[in-house]
Every structure is written in C-alpha cells, then in structure tokens.
Amino acid sequence: xxxxxxxxxxxxxxxxxxxxxxxxxxxxxxxxxxxxxxxxxxxxxxxxxxxxxxxxxxxxxxxxxxxxxxxxxxxxxxxxxxxxxxxxxxxxxxxxxxxxxxxxxxxxxxxxxxxxxxxxxxxxxxxxxxxxxxxxxxxxxxxxxxxxxxxxxxxxxxxxxxxxxxxxxxxxxxxxxxxxxxxxxxxxxxxxxxxxxxxxxxxxxxxxxxxxxxxxxxxxxxxxxxxxxxxxxxxxxxxxxxxxxxxxxxxxxxxxxxxxxxxxxxxxxxxxxxxxxxxxxxxxxxxxxxxxxxxxxxxxxxxxxxxxxxxxxxxxxxxxxxxxxxxxxxxxxxxxxxxxxxxxxxxxxxxxxxxxxxxxxxxxxxxxxxxxxxxxxxxxxxxxxxxxxxxxxxxxxxxxxxxxxxxxxxxxxxxxxxxxxxxxxxxxxxxxxxxxxxxxxxxxxxxxxxxxxxxxxxxxxxxxxxxxxxxxxxxxxxxxxxxxxxxxxxxxxxxxxxxxxxxxxxxxxxxxxxxxxxxxxxxxxxxxxxxxxxxxxxxxxxxxxxxxxxxxxxxxxxxxxxxxxxxxxxxxxxxxxxxxxxxxxxxxxxxxxxxxxxxxxxxxxxxxxxxxxxxxxxxxxxxxxxxxxxxxxxxxxxxxxxxxxxxxxxxxxxxxxxxxxxxxxxxxxxxxxxxxxxxxxxxxxxxxxxxxxxxxxxxxxxxxxxxxxxxxxxxxxxxxxxxxxxxxxxxxxxxxxxxxxxxxxxxxxxxxxxxxxxxxxxxxxxxxxxxxxxxxxxxxxx
Amino acid sequence: xxxxxxxxxxxxxxxxxxxxxxxxxxxxxxxxxxxxxxxxxxxxxxxxxxxxxxxxxxxxxxxxxxxxxxxxxxxxxxxxxxxxxxxxxxxxxxxxxxxxxxxxxxxxxxxxxxxxxxxxxxxxxxxxxxxxxxxxxxxxxxxxxxxxxxxxxxxxxxxxxxxx
Numbered sequence: 029x030x031x032x033x034x035x036x037x038x039x040x041x042x043x044x045x046x047x048x049x050x051x052x053x054x055x056x057x058x059x060x061x062x063x064x065x066x067x068x069x070x071x072x073x074x075x076x077x078x079x080x081x082x083x084x085x086x087x088x089x090x091x092x093x094x095x096x097x098x099x100x101x102x103x104x105x106x107x108x109x110x111x112x113x114x115x116x117x118x119x120x121x122x123x124x125x126x127x128x129x130x131x132x133x134x135x136x137x138x139x140x141x142x143x144x145x146x147x148x149x150x151x152x153x154x155x156x157x158x159x160x161x162x163x164x165x166x167x168x169x170x171x172x173x174x175x176x177x178x179x180x181x182x183x184x185x186x187x188x189x190x191x192x193x194x195x196x197x198x199x200x201x202x203x204x205x206x207x208x209x210x211x212x213x214x215x216x217x218x219x220x221x222x223x224x225x226x227x228x229x230x231x232x233x234x235x236x237x238x239x240x241x242x243x244x245x246x247x248x249x250x251x252x253x254x255x256x257x258x259x260x261x262x263x264x265x266x267x268x269x270x271x272x273x274x275x276x277x278x279x280x281x282x283x284x285x286x287x288x289x290x291x292x293x294x295x296x297x298x299x300x301x302x303x304x305x306x307x308x309x310x311x312x313x314x315x316x317x318x319x320x321x322x323x324x325x326x327x328x329x330x331x332x333x334x335x336x337x338x339x340x341x342x343x344x345x346x347x348x349x350x351x352x353x354x355x356x357x358x359x360x361x362x363x364x365x366x367x368x369x370x371x372x373x374x375x376x377x378x379x380x381x382x383x384x385x386x387x388x389x390x391x392x393x394x395x396x397x398x399x400x401x402x403x404x405x406x407x408x409x410x411x412x413x414x415x416x417x418x419x420x421x422x423x424x425x426x427x428x429x430x431x432x433x434x435x436x437x438x439x440x441x442x443x444x445x446x447x448x449x450x451x452x453x454x455x456x457x458x459x460x461x462x463x464x465x466x467x468x469x470x471x472x473x474x475x476x477x478x479x480x481x482x483x484x485x486x487x488x489x490x491x492x493x494x495x496x497x498x499x500x501x502x503x504x505x506x507x508x509x510x511x512x513x514x515x516x517x518x519x520x521x522x523x524x525x526x527x528x529x530x531x532x533x534x535x536x537x538x539x540x541x542x543x544x545x546x547x548x549x550x551x552x553x554x555x556x557x558x559x560x561x562x563x564x565x566x567x568x569x570x571x572x573x574x575x576x577x578x579x580x581x582x583x584x585x586x587x588x589x590x591x592x593x594x595x596x597x598x599x600x601x602x603x604x605x606x607x608x609x610x611x612x613x614x615x616x617x618x619x620x621x622x623x624x625x626x627x628x629x630x631x632x633x634x635x636x637x638x639x640x641x642x643x644x645x646x647x648x649x650x651x652x653x654x655x656x657x658x659x660x661x662x663x664x665x666x667x668x669x670x671x672x673x674x675x676x677x678x679x680x681x682x683x684x685x686x687x688x689x690x691x692x693x694x695x696x697x698x699x700x701x702x703x704x705x706x707x708x709x710x711x712x713x714x715x716x717x718x719x720x721x722x723x724x725x726x727x728x729x730x731x732x733x734x735x736x737x738x739x740x741x742x743x744x745x746x747x748x749x750x751x752x753x754x755x756x757x758x759x760x761x762x763x764x765x766x767x768x769x770x771x772x773x774x775x776x777x778x779x780x781x782x783x784x785x786x787x788x789x790x791x792x793x794x795x796x797x798x799x800x801x802x803x804x805x806x807x808x809x810x
Numbered sequence: 811x812x813x814x815x816x817x818x819x820x821x822x823x824x825x826x827x828x829x830x831x832x833x834x835x836x837x838x839x840x841x842x843x844x845x846x847x848x849x850x851x852x853x854x855x856x857x858x859x860x861x862x863x864x865x866x867x868x869x870x871x872x873x874x875x876x877x878x879x880x881x882x883x884x885x886x887x888x889x890x891x892x893x894x895x896x897x898x899x900x901x902x903x904x905x906x907x908x909x910x911x912x913x914x915x916x917x918x919x920x921x922x923x924x925x926x927x928x929x930x931x932x933x934x935x936x937x938x939x940x941x942x943x944x945x946x947x948x949x950x951x952x953x954x955x956x957x958x959x960x961x962x963x964x965x966x967x968x969x970x971x972x973x974x
Contacts, residue, residue, distance in 0.1 A: 655925045
C-alpha cells in the first residue's frame with residue numbers, strides 16, 4: 029500500500045499545477061485523461077513487477093532450501109549398535125537351550141521343513157537345521173549358510189553344510205541389533221539404494237501412491253482433480269491427490285499443517301525438486317524418508333528399517349504380502365501398524381493386494397493365497413534394551429568420536445555384548461534380589477567379562493535392567509571390603525622369601541596409632557582373634573586383622589602399585605584401612621582388577637567395542653586385544669590356588685554345592701554390611717556382583733549371603749569351563765599343617781595341599797597329629 | 811612328519827636368531843625397530859602353526875589359513891583380527907598369541923609384541939620350541955626398545971631352552 033500512495037502523490041502535484049494555468053486546461057484535460065489510465069497501468073505494472081520479483085525471490089529461496097538439503101547430507105543417521113555374533117564350530121560348548129535363545133534373539137523363524145529362506149530353522153531333539161542370514165561384518169561379508177548342527181552334552185559334535193554334505197568348519201551368525209545412538213529427533217533409518225529395492229516393491233508402491241509418477245512434473249493435476257471429485261462426492265476427505273514428490277517435500281521441508289500456504293509451497297517445491305533432480309533419486313529419497321511407525325522414542329523411517337523392524341528382514345527378503353503391509357502403512361503409519369493394529373494392517377494389506385490383482389501384478393489365485401495369510405511380525409522390538417551396557421559403549425567410543433558424530437554419521441558399532449550372558453545376568457538379579465530382601469530399594473549391579481581378552485559380555489546397572497537412569501555398574505563407587513585382600517596377599521607373595529601361603533600371620537588385637545588422631549582398631553567379622561594363622565587360612569576365612577598387618581608390613585604404597593598393575597589406574601590414598609577395602613570402586617573398576625586374576629596376571633583393559641564401520645560399511649576403527657603383564661605370574665597362580673579353596677572351603681564354600689565346576693572367587697562386605705560383593709571366575713567367565721542401597725544404609729547381607737547368591741545363579745547358566753590355575757615351571761604343591769605352617773605327612777588330618785614357588789616351601793616338618801581319614805582343617809570350615 | 815618339520819623350522823629359526831645375536835654381541839642402540847623386525851623374523855614359516863587335524867578345532871585352522879593369506883598381502887591388521895577370533899575360540903592357544911607377537915613386531919608395536927610373546931609363553935610351558943621363538947620376539951623388540959635387561963634375559967632364555 030505504501031508503494032501505491034507514494035506513486036500517487038507526484039501525480040496529484042502535477043494536476044494542481046495544471047489547474048493554475050487556465051488556458052491550457054483542455055490540453056491539460058486531455059493530458060489528464062491520457063495520464064490517468066497510464067498511472068493505473070503503471071501502478072499495476074509496478075505491482076506486478078514487484079510481485080514477480082518477490083515471487084522469483086521466494087522461488088529462489090525455496091530452491092535454495094531444496095538444493096542445500098539435497099546437495100549436502102540429507103539425514104542425520106544414528107549409530108547402529110550390534111551384539112557379538114554367535115560363532116559355531118565343532119567343539120563349541122553350547123546348550124540346546126542357548127541355541128534356541130540365540131535363534132529367538134535373532135528373530136529366526138521356526139519352520140517344519142528344511143529351511144529355504146534366510147533366518148529360518150527347524151529343530152528336533154538336539155539337532156538344528158538353520159539357514160543363516162548374510163551379514164556385513166568389519167572384516168567383510170559373511171554369506172548365508174544352510175547348516176545342520178548336532179549338540180551332545182552341551183557340545184557341538186557335528187556341523188554340516190546341508191547342500192554340500194561337507195563339514196562346515198566355522199559358521200558365524202548375523203550380529204543381533206542392540207540399539208541406536210540417536211540424534212535429538214530420534215529418527216532411525218537403514219539407507220537403501222534404489223538398486224536394492226525389488227522391482228515388484230516399486231511397482232506396488234507406485235500403483236498405490238502415485239501411478240503417474242514417471243510422467244508428471246512433481247504435481248499431478250489429474251490426481252488432484254480426481255481426489256477433489258471423490259472428496260466432494262463423499263462429503264469428506266477420503267482421497268489425497270499428492271504425488272510421491274509432494275509427500276517427500278512435505279516430510280522433508282514442511283509441516284503437517286493442512287493450510288493453503290503449505291499446499292502452495294508444497295506444489296512449488298515439488299516442481300523445483302523435479303526440475304533439479306532425477307526421478308530415480310527422488311524416489312530413492314522417498315523410500316528412505318517415509319515415516320513408518322514408532323518404537324518407543326525411536327521413529328522408524330524408510331522401508332529399509334521398516335522391513336527389519338516389523339519382519340526382521342531386508343526389503344529384498346520380504347514376501348509380497350509383507351511388502352503390501354508396509355506400503356499400506358504409508359496411508360497411516362500408526363493406524364495400520366501391524367504390531368499394534370494387526371487387523372487394520374490386514375484390511376489395508378488386502379486393499380493393496382486387491383489393487384495389485386486388478387492391475388495384473390498378481391493373479392487371482394495369488395491374491396487369494398496372500399490375503400489368507402495372517403499378519404505376522406517379529407515378536408519384540410529390541411530398541412532401548414541393555415542401557416547399562418550401552419553406557420559403557422558410549423564411554424569407550426567417546427574417546428575416539430564426538431558425540432555428534434556418534435548420533436549422525438550412521439556408524440555401525442560392533443560390541444562385545446553376549447545376549448545370552450546378558451539375559452542370564454538380568455534374570456539372576458531379577459530372580460535373586462527378592463529372595464535376599466523384601467525391601468524393593470535393595471539394588472544390584474553386575475559386570476561379566478571374558479577373562480582371556482577383557483571383552484565385556486554383560487552389564488546390569490540395577491534391579492530394573494532396562495531402566496535408563498542411574499547406572500550402578502559404572503557409577504556407583506562403593507567400598508569394596510574384603511575384595512581387596514587378594515591384592516594385599518598378592519603383594520606379599522611376590523617376595524617368597526618373606527611370604528608364602530604357609531606363613532604364620534598374627535591375628536591378635538591390633539591398634540593403629542596416629543599422632544593427633546583417634547586410634548584405629550580393626551576387628552574380625554566374628555569379633556574374635558584367632559592367634560597365629562597361616563596366610564592361607566586368613567584368606568579363606570577373610571580375617572581382617574592379619575590383612576591389615578600384612579598390608580602395613582608390605583607397604584601400602586606397594587599395595588597401591590599392585591592395584592595399578594592389576595588395572596586400577598585411579599588415585600588411591602594410602603590409609604591403613606585400605607587393607608580392609610576402604611576404597612570406593614564401581615563394579616566395572618572391580619571387574620577390571622579381577623579380570624587380571626582370572627587371566628592369571630595378564631591384564632586386558634575392559635573392552636565393549638570390537639570395531640566400528642562407517643555408513644558405507646567401510647572399517648573405521650578396530651579395537652585390538654591388548655595384554656599387559658605387570659605381576660609375577662607365580663605369585664598370581666598361588667593366590668588363585670587359594671581363591672579356588674575360598675570357593676570350596678572358605679567364605680564362598682556354598683558355591684561348591686551349587687556349581688558343577690571349579691571356580692575361584694572372593695566375597696566382600698563393607699562396614700556395617702552396607703555393601704555386599706562377590707568377584708569370581710570360572711575358566712571362561714569372570715563376573716563381579718554388587719548389592720546394596722543407593723542411600724548407603726546397611727543391608728543385612730554379607731558378600732556370601734547377598735551378591736554371591738546372584739553370582740552363583742548366574743554361573744549355573746553361563747559357565748562351561750572350570751578354572752584351573754596355570755601349570756608353570758618352578759611351582760610345586762606341598763602338604764602343610766595349617767596349625768603351624770610346617771610341612772606335613774600324608775594322612776595328617778590337619779594338613780592341606782598348598783602351592784609354593786620351589787624353594788620357598790617350609791623346611792621343617794610338623795609332628796603329625798592323629799591320622800584320621802578326613803581332613804580336620806577343611807571339616808572345620810564345614 | 812608334521813611335528814618333524816615343525817621342529818626343524820623352529821630350531822633353524824632359533825639358530826638363525828642366535829647367530830645374529832652372537833654377531834651383534836651387544837645391543838645396537840641405533841637399530842630401528844622396523845629393520846630389526848624385518849631382518850630377524852621376516853621369513854617365519856607359517857605352516858608350523860597348524861593344529862593337528864583332529865577335526866575338533868578345524869575352525870582354528872580355517873582362521874589361520876585366512877590369516878596367512880592376509881599376512882602374505884601384508885594386511886597385518888586384518889590378520890590380527892583373524893588371530894583374535896582364534897583366541898576367542900581357544901584362548902589358551904599359545905601359537906596364536908605368538909603369531910600376534912610376530913605381527914606386532916611387523917607393525918612396530920614393540921611393547922605389544924613383548925606382552926603377546928609373554929602371554930604365549932604362559933600357555934606354552936611344555937613347548938620349548940615355541941618358547942624359544944617367543945623369546946626371540948622379545949629379544950628383537952627389547953633391542954629396539956633399548957631395554958638391556960630384557961634383551962639379555964631373552965638371550966639367556968633362548969640359550970637355556972636350546973638345551974631341550
């Protein structure tokens with residue numbers, strides 16, 4: 029308006045001026061008559077010119093939006109995180125129960141005939157026939173195999189390639205999807221290339237959504253007119269006239285508002301998009317952009333991910349009826365969601381199938397067959413499971429990647445998580461905690477590790493394992509109590525001239541005096557003193573006073589050095605109470621230390637990620653196995669031999685009844701029973717379990733009555749291999765009288781067999797007391 | 811026959827290394843790790859690593875074969891990955907740890923090479939030949955690291971193990 033007024037003003041001035049000179053009025057009149065239409069025209073022309081300029085500018089703006097998005101990265105792609113792949117070979121220890129678990133976890137479908145399609149299996153008794161999925165790992169693609177597995181006594185005894193009838197040496201299954209690390213909008217997608225999309229799928233999609241896709245210019249007037257007529261006839265909106273291009277524009281650039289402005293923008297942008305880009309590229313982008321449902325916070329976008337999420341298959345592997353379900357969802361991803369509303373999904377699928385039959389894409393017979401099929405989706409979504417483990421993964425990845433890259437670059441992260449161990453760890457906590465206390469505030473955390481390489485197999489951060497809040501496994505730093513004692517004695521046993529398992533330690537009243545501070549008097553758990561005891565007995569019975577004396581004798585700085593050699597790199601204060609575990613650690617910290625015990629002195633830093641690929645599946649990073657040996661292996665073997673006896677005769681002796689295989693471990697209880705710990709290992713698994721309250725108030729649990737019960741229930745399910753301390757030259761066993769630490773004759777009832785570095789064994793022989801059949805000392809524990 | 815060839819290859823390699831060591835006499839302070847590794851352990855014969863073909867651990871042999879191909883192509887990282895898979899199947903398989911030590915030497919990861927060789931020895935108590943080989947890796951790495959104590963200890967170990 030202001031432009032119009034400004035234009036009018038000079039004309040008025042000119043008019044007044046003319047009236048002042050009378051004679052020339054007619055001319056002026058003519059002139060006036062001539063100028064009026066001219067002025068109007070110029071106003072209109074000016075207006076049109078300005079509008080045109082504004083319109084062109086606006087088109088440029090829209091065009092710029094489109095090209096910027098399309099020339100750059102169209103989407104932020106979340107990182108996809110995978111569990112470790114199951115590997116099968118002859119000799120592999122695995123139960124049929126575990127095989128079934130793994131197949132279920134990977135969403136394999138049980139069939140009655142020989143499996144024909146990937147991700148199918150059949151089972152009878154202890155025999156499985158499986159067709160695996162192909163999968164791209166960090167070291168290349170693993171092809172699909174069709175195999176027969178025979179399992180006897182929890183061992184794979186036969187592994188045969190069904191088609192060649194030859195033995196299959198090593199079969200690697202696909203890695204199970206764990207979760208994504210998402211950008212703030214939580215969109216998830218598996219990018220597809222148009223070449224990866226079956227022709228039939230494209231035909232079906234265009235049939236239902238945009239029949240003239242390859243002939244229109246982005247907007248289809250015929251479709252709009254048809255939709256308009258149908259809607260007028262129906263009296264409501266029953267049909268849309270949007271092309272695929274318009275749908276894509278709406279999803280990528282605009283809101284879902286039903287306004288004229290949005291519709292106009294949509295039309296112009298569609299035309300511009302088609303002006304710039306190839307139809308095939310637009311179609312490919314559409315296939316990857318379309319919203320197809322919600323999995324908790326995760327938004328499912330694109331047909332690639334939808335196929336995997338709803339049916340556990342890639343788009344290529346979907347059957348026609350499954351494709352029809354996905355295409356039907358374009359109309360309403362929530363209403364036609366096959367998981368939530370299978371009936372609606374089925375109705376819509378049948379409409380799609382019917383249209384296909386009408387267009388001769390399928391025959392009448394095919395239509396009847398396909399429309400009779402039930403809507404079968406994979407049983408459960410796995411997104412968001414194992415938050416405690418994922419925290420650890422993020423912690424490791426953050427050393428090498430910015431958090432923005434983690435949530436936007438489409439990385440594929442291959443972790444060490446063992447789904448079977450994770451499941452059993454969760455179950456051990458869920459089922460055991462209520463037996464320990466009726467108080468539902470009692471919490472627990474656990475970390476399970478492969479001893480030989482530090483691979484973290486499972487992490488549980490609380491009694492509700494899927495809760496994404498406080499992760500106790502990583503962040504609850506609590507006093508570790510007697511878990512420190514093997515570290516104290518390992519420090520001592522490094523010097524065999526001073527300490528052996530038979531060294532007599534003083535378990536009598538001890539008061540530690542410090543100038544200007546209160547005296548400190550450590551007590552044993554039973555509040556009694558036991559006089560002279562062997563180091564072995566002090567460890568088995570977890571006596572406090574001998575541990576404190578030994579810690580002070582070997583030097584607390586040396587104990588801290590040992591802790592560091594075992595893998596604990598954080599700062600520790602050298603207070604005398606350190607010998608009783610007055611040092612705060614998280615379960616992950618403790619696992620780091622006890623992994624070194626379980627690996628006989630070879631520390632491997634805990635590792636939760638094996639490898640990372642970029643979104644093109646090229647290897648970016650591989651996290652190698654690392655080992656570091658800073659402790660004397662002989663001393664470690666001796667401590668471990670005693671830890672075996674802790675689990676047989678000592679504070680953890682109940683494990684001997686519970687487990688069919690030899691394990692080693694140590695209980696830990698902090699002051700006033702505030703923390704209950706157990707750390708232990710078999711030959712193939714190491715785990716640390718903690719129980720306690722978040723507000724640090726006392727429990728009624730010791731290490732053996734609390735955490736150890738969870739540990740035992742876990743190891744019943746996941747441990748296959750007994751722990752044996754390593755045979756090494758220079759170590760030998762001798763029978764020792766535990767009353768006095770001297771050599772003992774065979775048959776003496778208070779004798780036990782202990783491990784020594786050759787030359788460090790006692791030189792004197794004890795008088796044999798009695799000669800009973802049973803072991804007096806060990807019976808004492810019982 | 812396999813065992814015989816394995817023994818021959820171990821001993822000939824150990825003798826080669828021992829003779830190199832005696833010629834050098836003392837640690838050559840300016841030796842590059844790369845050159846040393848190439849000189850002393852570059853010609854190692856891989857067939858000696860195979861398990862007996864008992865069927866039970868044929869999976870390991872398959873992975874070792876794949877690792878060999880990768881080593882031939884100097885794809886040491888990928889070969890390392892194959893060997894780590896071997897160790898997930900059989901963690902106490904000392905030859906795989908030993909080969910990881912050799913690969914670490916090729917990749918100039920000297921400390922890693924020492925640790926892998928030590929780990930291999932921890933599982934090879936009854937295998938003197940393999941221990942000689944591992945100590946030779948330790949010696950090579952420690953020379954490049956100018957770690958005299960470890961170098962002389964490795965020399966002593968090699969000498970004492972040759973007796974067996």
